[in-house]
Amino acid sequence: AAGVIQSPRHLIKEKRETATLKCYPIPRHDTVYWYQQGPGQDPQFLISFYEKMQSDKGSIPDRFSAQQFSDYHSELNMSSLELGDSALYFCASSSGTGQHEQYFGPGTRLTVT
Amino acid sequence: QKEVEQNSGPLSVPEGAIASLNCTYSDRGSQSFFWYRQYSGKSPELIMSIYSNGDKEDGRFTAQLNKASQYVSLLIRDSQPSDSATYLCAVLRGSTLGRLYFGRGTQLTVWP
Numbered sequence: 001a002a003g004v005i006q007s008p009r010h011l012i013k014e015k016r017e018t019a020t021l022k023c024y025p026i027p028r029h030d031t032v033y034w035y036q037q038g039p040g041q042d043p044q045f046l047i048s049f050y051e052k053m054q055s056d057k058g059s060i061p062d063r064f065s066a067q068q069f070s071d072y073h074s075e076l077n078m079s080s081l082e083l084g085d086s087a088l089y090f091c092a093s094s095s096g097t098g099q100h101e102q103y104f105g106p107g108t109r110l111t112v113t
Numbered sequence: 114q115k116e117v118e119q120n121s122g123p124l125s126v127p128e129g130a131i132a133s134l135n136c137t138y139s140d141r142g143s144q145s146f147f148w149y150r151q152y153s154g155k156s157p158e159l160i161m162s163i164y165s166n167g168d169k170e171d172g173r174f175t176a177q178l179n180k181a182s183q184y185v186s187l188l189i190r191d192s193q194p195s196d197s198a199t200y201l202c203a204v205l206r207g208s209t210l211g212r213l214y215f216g217r218g219t220q221l222t223v224w225p
Contacts (some may be wrong), residue, residue, distance in 0.1 A: 007194070019152050032175075033211065033212070033213075035213075040203060041217075042215035042216060042218055043157065043201075043213075043215050044215075045212045045213065045214075048210065048211055048212065050210070050211075055210045055211065056210045056211065058212060080158050088154075088156075090156055090157070094211065099164050101147065101159055102159070102161060102211070102213060104149075104156040104157045104159075105156060106155070106156050106157070107155075107156045108159060109154075
């Protein structure tokens with residue numbers, strides 16, 4: 001079965017640079033979630049989109065923005081990168097909001113030097 | 114206090130034994146409960162979901178939910194070395210639109 005696709009898988013950036021992470025949900029899934037997982041930490045919710053509209057917002061820095069496009073893929077844009085932004089960034093998708101199960105992509109490992 | 118608490122690990126069991134993982138949550142209005150397995154450096158993999166009080170079985174896995182006690186557990190029967198991973202309990206609160214709250218995870222090691 002098709003899974004969530006994320007690109008790139010690895011990204012190395014310098015401080016104050018920008019980064020764009022992409023997420024392609026499972027076909028026919030209309031809801032996308034972004035999570036950040038630091039070393040030894042549990043995943044922390046950043047933001048979610050349902051039918052191309054922002055549906056919920058968590059602890060996402062103002063330096064970050066995201067959107068969902070007409071084909072349901074989503075992009076997380078990160079500017080003025082800081083060392084503390086180094087983490088695994090996961091995208092998950094589900095069919096609708098609410099009780100629906102979320103399936104995670106392989107993640108993007110971002111390293112800020 | 115964290116929204117979701119898991120029993121502190123690490124947990125070590127011999128091959129063939131039953132591994133028991135526990136989780137409590139703070140929001141009484143929580144509706145949906147999930148167990149994810151995460152290998153080091155990999156993404157969380159959904160292994161069980163449970164929405165109603167009682168037990169739910171899927172192969173070697175059994176999830177148990179007690180909403181009155183705000184308690185969720187995962188039993189792994191006939192544990193295998195390949196089950197060695199971190200198990201994350203995740204909760205969907207009633208007041209949110211799909212945001213999952215995770216516990217810190219319990220690291221399980223199954224030794225041959």
